Amino acid sequence: MxxxxxxxxxxxxxxxxxxxxxxxxxxxxxxxxxxxxxxxPPSPPGLPIIGNFHQLGLRPRESLRDLSQQYGPLMLLHLGSTPTLIVSSAEVAKEVMKTHDLAFSDRPSLVIPDILFYGSKDIAFSRYGEYWRQLKSIVVLHLLSANRVKSFRQVRAEEVGNVLDALKQSCGSSVDMSALLGSYTSNALCRVAFGRTYDGLGFTNKLKKFVDLLGTFCIGSFIPWLSWVDRLSGIHGKAKAMSKDIDDFLVSVVEDHLVKKKINDQGEVTQDFVDILREIQNDKSIGFTLSTDTLKAVILDVFVAGSDTIFSSLDWALSELIKHPRAMKKLQEEASEIGQGRPVIPEEDLDHMTYLKAVVKEALRLHSPLPLLLPRESRQQVNLMGYDIPKNTQVIINAWAINRDPTTWNEAEEFKPERFLNNPMDYKGLHYEFLPFGAGRRGCPGLHFGVVLLELVLANLVYKFNFELPNGVDVTDLDMTEANGVTVQRKTALIVVPSPRF
Ligand code: HEM
Known part of the structure; x- marks a missing residue:
């Protein structure tokens, strides 16, 4: 022992x-x-440092949809060192944008928007908080309310008139419809925001470069210790130069507004967005200090968030109508019935055009201009569908995949406006199966403003003209390829030959 x-x-x-x-x-x-x-949530395996970036490909909306078919409607990706939830079903979108809307209402800090929007002082990119809340409510109440949108009716009518005149003069010859619709959108926005157009100063061109830059990939936003790569590649410098260029322009616009009052044909003083924001700036009772940088950032938001989105929706809607003669005929019949031979269809008659509304919805369903909406970020730890989601997790809603989900939509890839007739499904953020404008606190405040610009010009285009493709190309052969970019645009311009209907 x-x-x-x-x-x-x-x-x-x-x-x-x-x-x-x-x-x-x-x-x-x-x-x-x-x-x-x-x-x-389930996660596809990633690589060291870059995580799942290599799986995004050239069309992230499609790659993410394919991945979600394997990993489910809520998956976790690592974009560099940024944990990112990918939401690909209406059910999960509702959880994020309704049940846990407040917890997910932040935006991530991104390098380029920070430089371009005066330190993200705008609405779209600013972080959730009192500043964003106050600014958004100012914009919703004072710039984009139903009454304010109505007050710009004359501007819209004149800009639609310009499009119709241009087409009238080009009947029988080829017209770059994309370019025409692009100037319609930017002229209307310029007149509403600035009270006049600024084509001579190349504003539209500047804006295009601005938006392109906004969509530039910046490694530092996802892997902060590699931000020196962005500085070395010159992206930071480019963004700073662009910011200075746009700022010089905006400063001159604001200065213009210090002196002149605009009077309309009826002798009334008219106010554009800059006037309204300046008035708010001088109103001490509002309890919010609206700095000049904030004013400029909000104006930039209007152009950046409004121009490409409205333009591309229009371009696609008309393309789909041209490609689908049966839908075009049905809309033209409705337009003739409403127009009754008058020179134009006025805005107040749009409410009676149910097929037009269905066409616009269907175009937005298939061609949501912002297919992944804008990224959100969690402000706190959240339990989402049984998973613990830590604070500061980025969230991407794949609205493109949701809008085409075959479990919701019959023949989801087909352009069928009829699906929206006698159907309460709307884009106002209450139906999570259809999210062209997003939803919840971070949803788009410009919905009403955008839709009326879209509907008015579309109604009048099809009321007044027939459209064919040049060189006798059959309409069903119209190229519908999408370009890569921040907003989903046509790859090639829409060229048509218009002819008068009466
Ligand atoms: C067809 C036209 C338009 C479409 C499809 C569209 C779509 C969107 C989408 C998808 C978002 C992101 C929503 C989210 O993250 O949940 C958004 C945000 C926003 N949109 Fe629009 N938009 C349009 C027109 C406009 C217009 C005309 C304006 C202003 C005049 C505007 C101003 C904004 C702003 C300021 C935000 C940021 C909201 C926030 O972060 O709180 N949009 N828009």
Whole structure:
């Protein structure tokens, strides 16, 4: 029999205790690891440093939809060191944008928007908080309310008149419809925001470069320790130069507004967005200091958020109508019935054009200009569908995939405006199956403003003209390829040959 001395007994006890502690800690670590794993949404395996970036491809909306078919409607990707939830179903979108809207209402800090929008002082890119809340409510109440949108009726009517005149003069010859619709959108926005157009100063061109830059990929936004790569590649410098250029322009616009009051044909003082924001700036009772940088950032938002979105929706809507003669005929019949031979269809008659509304919805369903909306970020830890989502997790809603989900939409890839007739499904942010304007606190405040610009010109275009493709190309052969970019645009311009209907 082996008898241990008291010192050996103490060592054995220490060894035993040590072993026990190691086992206990290992057990805790393993169980917490597997618990963590279980409490994170499914994730495709990624690569060191870049994570899942390589899986996004040239068309992230499509790659993400394909991945979601394997990993589910809520998956976790790592874009560099940024954990990013990808939402691909109406059910999960509702959880994020309704049930947990407040928790997910932040926006991530992004390098280029920060430079271009005076330190993200605009609405779209600013972080959730009192500043954003106050600014958004100012914009919703004072710039984009139903009454304010109505007050710009004359501008819209004149700009639609300009499009119709241009087409009238080009009947029988080829017209670059994309260019015409692009100037319609930017002229209307310029007149509403600035009270006049600024084509001579190349504003439209500047804006295009601005939007292109906004969509430039910046590695520093996802892997902060690699931000030196962006500085080295010159993106930061380019963004700073662009910001200075646009700022010089906006400063001159604001200065213009210091002196002149605009009077309309009826002798009334008219106000554009800059006038309204300046009035708010001088109103001390509002309890919010609207700095000049904020004013300029909001004006930039109007152009950046409004121009390409409205233009591309229009371009696609007309393309789809041209490609689908049956839908075009049905809309033209409705337009003739409403127009009754008058020179134009006025805005107040649009409410009676149910097929037009269905066409616009269907075009927005298939060609949502912002297919991944704008990224959100969690402000706190959230339990989302049984998973623990930590604070500062980025969220991307794949609205493109949701809008085409075959479990919601019959023949989801087909252009069928009829699906919206006698159907309460709307784009106002209450139906998570259809999200062209997003939803919840971060939803688009310009919906009403955008839709009326879209509907008015579309109604009048089809009322007044027939459209064919040049060189006798059959309309069903119209190229519908999408370009890559921030907003989903046609790859090639829409060229048509218009002819008068009466
Ligand atoms: C067809 C036209 C338009 C479409 C399809 C559209 C779509 C969108 C979408 C998808 C978002 C992101 C929503 C989200 O993250 O949940 C958004 C945000 C926004 N849009 Fe629009 N938009 C349009 C027109 C406009 C117009 C005309 C304006 C202003 C005059 C505007 C101003 C904004 C602003 C300021 C935001 C940021 C809201 C925030 O972060 O709180 N949009 N828009």
């Amino acid at each position: 082996i008898v241990l001395s008291s010192s050996s007994q103490t060592s054995l006890l220490s060894l035993f205790l040590f072993g026990f502690v190691v086992l206990f800690v290992s057990f805790k670590w393993i169980s917490s690891y597997s618990k963590n794993k279980k409490s994170s």
